[in-house]
Amino acid sequence: MTTHSESVVERPSAGLDSAQKISRNLLLARRSLLPFLLVVELIVFTLSSNSFLTVGNFLNIASDATEVALIGAGMTLVILMGGIDISTGYAMGVIAWLVAYLNGVQTNPVLILVAAVAVGALVGLINGQLVAIFKIPSIVATLGMSAILQTVLFTLWDKTDIFSGPILEGLSRQSKFFGIPTLVLITVALYLVLYWVTQKTVFGRSMFAIGSNREAATLAGIRTNIVRIAAFVIVGVTVALAAVTYVGRVGVVQASTGGSITLLAIAAVVVGGTSILGGEGSVLRTLGGVAFIMILQNGVVLAGVPPLWNGLMIGVVILLAVLLDGIISRLNSDQQGSLA
Amino acid sequence: MMRLMGDRRIALGILIAIAIVAMGMISPYFLEAGNLLSLMQYSSVVGLLAIGQSLVILGGGGGIDLSVGSMLSLSSITFGLLAVDAGWSPWLAALGAIVAGALLGLFNGVLINVFNMPPLIVTLGTLYLYGSLALVLANGLDINGFDRDGFSILGQSTIFGIPTQVIFVLIPSYAAVAWVMSRTRFGREVYETGSNAIAARISGVNVKWTRIKLYAISGVFSAMGAVVTASWLLNAKSTAGVGQELQAITIAVLGGIVITGGVGRVSGTLLALVLVAVLNSGMALAGVGSTYQIGLLGVVLIVSVLVRHKSAIPSSVP
C-alpha cells in the first residue's frame, strides 16, 4: 500500500481555487475598467456642458488626439515586452522641426516623409540597441536619449519658432475625406495595420511571446534581441508620422514641442490595459486609452474646470489601472512558497 | 564592495580635477568666487535629490524614483501655502513641507512594495499626479512673501564664501547619509536588501518596509530641496522641480550606484555631483545654454551605465 496522498499531490488545491477566482474577477474588473470609465466620462461631461456632445466637438477631439494616438500605438509594443520609451516626445519635436524646415525650402513631400521616417527609425534603432544589446534598462536609456534629443531640438530651434503648413494638403487639420478628417483616417489606418501585424504575423505574435516569457521565447528560437529592437524602431516610425501630422495640424515648432506627449502616450497605453509586466495587451486597447484621455482633457475644459486638473485625473487613473494589475499578479504568484 | 567602489571614486576624482582645469582654461571667470558660489547654490538642490535617488536605487528590486521633481514642486507649494496663506513662520512651514514630502514618498513606497506595482510606472504616475497637484494648489502662480524670520539666510548668505545651504544642508546631509549607510543597522539592511532580497529576508530584514522607508526618505530630500530653493530664490514655484529627475538619476548612476541595487556609496554620488556641477558651470560660462547641459547629462547617463555594464561585477549566477 503506498502512502500516496491524493490531497497532497493534487494541484491546484482548494486554497488555490479561491485565489484564482479572485484573480479572475479582478481581471474582469481590470478589463472593464476602461469601458466603464469611458461611459462615466461621457455622461459626466455631457451633463456639465452643452457643447460636449456634438459631432464637431468629437471631430476636434479626434484630430487633436492624432499624435498621442500614433505614438501610443507604437509604444504599446514596447511596453508589451516590458520596456518603455520616454524619448518619444522630443524625438517628435526634432523630427517635426526637420519636417517644417524641409517644407519651408520646398522639398518634395514624399522626400520629407522619407526623411522623417528615416530619422525616427534611426532614433528607434539606437534606443533598441542600447536596451537589447547593451542591456541598459529602457527607462535609463530612453531618459538619456530624451535629454539628448531635447538639446538637439533646442539647438535646431535656435531661438526661432519655425512655422509651416502641412506638407500635403490632405494633412491639414480641416481636410476631410468623405466627411471624416484625414488625420483620423490616418490614425485608424495605422492602428489597423499594427493590429493586423500583432495578431496575424509571426513577428507580431513573437512580441507577445517575449512579453509573456522571454526565456521560453528564446528557447523557442525567437530572435528576441531583433524583435525588441524592431519594436523601438516601430515606435520611431510612429513618432515620425506623428511629427508630420503635428506640423500639418499645429503649424509651428518650438523648443518645447513634444515635451508633453510622452506621458500622454504612456498613460494611454497603461490605462488602455497593456501591462508593463508583460504579455498582456493590445493595440486596440490603447486606442481606448487614447479616447479616454483626450476626451478627459476636452471635457474638462468645456466643463470649465481649470485644465490644471487634467494631470491629476490622468495620474489617478494610471495608478488605479496599474494597481489592479499589481494585485492580480500578486495573487497569481502567492500560490508558491514565499521564497520562490 | 570597497574594491569595486574604489575605482569609481578615484576615477571621478581624477575627472573632477581634469574638468576644473579644463573649465578654468575655457574661461577665466570659472574660478571666480561669484561663479563658484552660484555653482554651489544650484548644486545644493540637485544634490539633495540625488541622495534620495541613490537610496531608492540601492534598495534594489528595480527601485527608481521618477517623481522626485514633482515631489519637490509639491513640497514647494506646500511650503508656500503654509508660510504665506496660513501665515506660519517659514521655518515651521519648512518642517511642514518636509513632512509633506515624507508622505508623498511614503505613498510611492507603499504602492510599489505593498501592492506589487512596478516602480517605473508608479513614479511616472506620481510624477504626473504630484506635478499637477502642485499646479492646482498654486493655481499656476508662484508664491512669494515668506522672507521673514531670517529665512533667507538659508539660501542667500555665505560663510567664508560658501553658501549656507551647502554648509548647513548639503554637506551635513551627505555626511549623515553616508554615516547612516555605513554605520547603522538600517544602512546595512539597505545594502543587504539591494544585494539579495531573499537572503535579506531570511536574515530577518523586513525588505518591504526597508524599501518603503527609502521612498519616504527620497520624499524628504525632495522637500528639503524645495525648502532650499525657496530660501534661495525667495519664491515657491509650482514648476520648481520640473526636469530634476533626469539630473538626480544621472548623478546617482554616474556616482556608481548600480541600477539593480546593492552597490554604490553616497560619497560617489557627491563626487558625481561636483563633477556635473563643474561641467555645467563651465558650459554656462562658455555661453552654452542650460539646455545643452541637459543633453550632456543624457550622454553622461548612458555612458555611465555602459561603463558599469562592461566592468566586472562579480555575478552570483553561473
Added chain:
Amino acid sequence: MKNTVTDSNHLPVLVAESISKSFGVTHALTKVDFSIQQGERVAVMGENGAGKSTLMKVFAGVHAPDSGIMSLNGDRYSPSSPIDAIASGIATVYQEPSGFGHLTVLENLFMGRQETSRFGILDSRGMAQSGRSLLDSLGIPSKLLGREMRSLSLAEQQLVLIARAVSREAKVLILDEPTSILTKSESERLFDLVDDLSNKGTAICYITHRFDELDRVADRFVVLRDGKNSGEISHPDRNKILDMMGSRTMTETKNEPVSKDAGEDVRGVSDEQLVVKGLSSSGHFSDISFKVDKGEIVGLYGLIGAGRTEVALALFGELPIDSGEIIFKGELYRPKSSQDSLSSGIAYLPEDRKIQGIFQFMNVGENTSAAMLRSLAKWGVLSRFKERTIVRDAMNAFSVKAAGTGALITSLSGGNQQKVLLARLIATRPDLLILDEPTRGIDVGTKQEIHQNIADLAKSGVAILMISSELPEILARADRIHVLHEGSIVRTLERDEATESLILEAAVGGELD
C-alpha cells in the same frame, strides 16, 4: 502495459560515451555512458545528486560536458545551446511547465515554428487544424486549443508542452520527474501518451523516483550513483534498483552519538526543544509530527518533491500553515515571519546559498554579521568593535579560509561561503537550527569540518533539524531520521536501526519487505 520493441527499432538514437562534468569541486558526472534506441523508454534513476538531472541537461544543451562524446543517429552531437539541442531533435519537458501563460494553447504549440502562408502571415486555420490533429493523435482534448495557457492546470500545461515537443519531431523526449506534480489519473493519461509516442518511434528518457510507476513507464532502467553508472536492468526489480541506487561512498564512519551521554536513557520532557504535531500545509505537506530535543540532530530525508524544505520554511515562518501545532521551548509557537523566528531562536540555513544565502556584493564580515544586526546595534548604530569581535570569533570557530574579513564573499570557495552562512546563523545563538542541505556542493575536506561544527553545536545543546539528500551524511550524523515521501513522514528510524536501504525504500514510497 509493456511496450514491444519491434526489430526495426533497434537503432540507437542517442549515444553518450564517458561523459564527465564538474561544477567547481563537485563532480556531477564521471565517465557516464548512456544509450537509447528509437522507440525505447528508459527510466533514469538515482538519489538526489546522483547526476540524473545534470546528464539530461548535458543532452539538452544546457551544460557542455567537460569530456566525453555524444552522437545522435550516428552523427556527432555537441549542442552549443538549448536551442541547438531542440533543433537537433532533443526535447525536454521540465517539472515546472514553462510556457507562454498569456497565450493560447494553440500559440504555445506552434510558437517559433508557426505555419504561414506567404509573407509571414499566420495561417491560423491551417494551424488550428494541425493543432487539432496533433492533440487528437495524442489523446489530449482539442477543446483546449483556444484556452489561455495559464488557465490550464499544471498537468494540462505539461501535456501541451509535450505535444509541442512532439510536433517538432523530437527524436528524443526527456521528461524530468513529470509525475511529481500530477495526480494518479493525470499520470495515467501521461503514460498513455508516452506509450503512444514510443510506439511511433520517439525515444523517451524518463527521470523518476516513483517506484510504483516503474513497470508502467519504461523498458529499461538505468541507475546513476554519485555521478557514475551504477548498472541497468530491463525489468523493474525494485530491490535490485534500490541496491544500485544506494551510495557506498561513505567518507565518514558513523558518528559517535553526541547527544547522549553514556548510559543516559531517560530524557525529560524539559529537554524537548521542538515538538511538531500534525502540521499540514495544503499542497506541500500533511500531518507532520516529530520532535527535536536539545542537543539532538534530527534528519529529514526525502527525494525531490517530498516536502522537506517546505516543512523547514513553515517552521521558519515563510510558508503558511493550515493546521497543526508547534511547541517550541515548551510554549505554543506560531511562526509569523523570518524576523519573528530569528528573534525567537530559530535559524534557517537555506538550500541554495547562491540565490538565497550570500550577499554577493558584500564582504565576508558583512555576510557573517547579517543576522545579528539587531544585537550589534545600540540605538540603531552598529558597534564596529562588537561586530569585529563576533566576526573574528566566528571565522576562527569555523576555520573560514579567507583573505580577511574585508574580502568579497564571492572570492571564497563554496565550502567557506557555507561556513560563513553557518557562522551567520550561529552568531544569533539559536535554540533550533534548521539546516537545508548543509554540505551540498562542497569539497570533502570542508564537508568534514562542517560536520564537526554541527556536532559541536549539538553538544552545546542546540537542537538541530538537518535536511539532507546525502545518505552517508544523514546516516552518520542524525540521531533520528524521518523519511518524507510526498509530503508525509512515512518512516522514522533511530540511529542504530537506520540503514541505507531502509531509508531509500521508504523515500520512494516503498512497501516494507
